[in-house]
Amino acid sequence: MNFIQNIKENQGPVEHDPEYLLIVDANNLLVEIDIIQNFVKNIYHKRFPELEQLVQLPMDYLKTVKVCYLYLYFLQLKFFFFLGIRQ
Numbered sequence: 832m833n834f835i836q837n838i839k840e841n842q843g844p845v846e847h848d849p850e851y852l853l854i855v856d857a858n859n860l861l862v863e864i865d866i867i868q869n870f871v872k873n874i875y876h877k878r879f880p881e882l883e884q885l886v887q888l889p890m891d892y893l894k895t896v897k898v899c900y901l902y903l904y905f906l907q908l909k910f911f912f913f914l915g916i917r918q
């Protein structure tokens with residue numbers, strides 16, 4: 832009975848259904864994440880080519896690259912501080 836009531840209530844274009852809009856937004860977000868991941872892979876692949884095989888999920892890959900980048904930047908700052916060079 833509940834299924835039939837839902838069908839009667841949802842008369843009209845599918846494009847106005849909140850569930851449909853949520854699915855479209857989620858799909859667009861996944862496409863954006865994929866584009867960003869491919870961009871970062873192209874840049875970071877030179878420094879650490881094995882990372883692509885170790886971390887396969889797009890968001891985890893991006894987070895890993897971020898942590899590695901921040902760690903390397905921190906080491907560089909420590910090195911410059913040790914030498915007495917200011918950036």
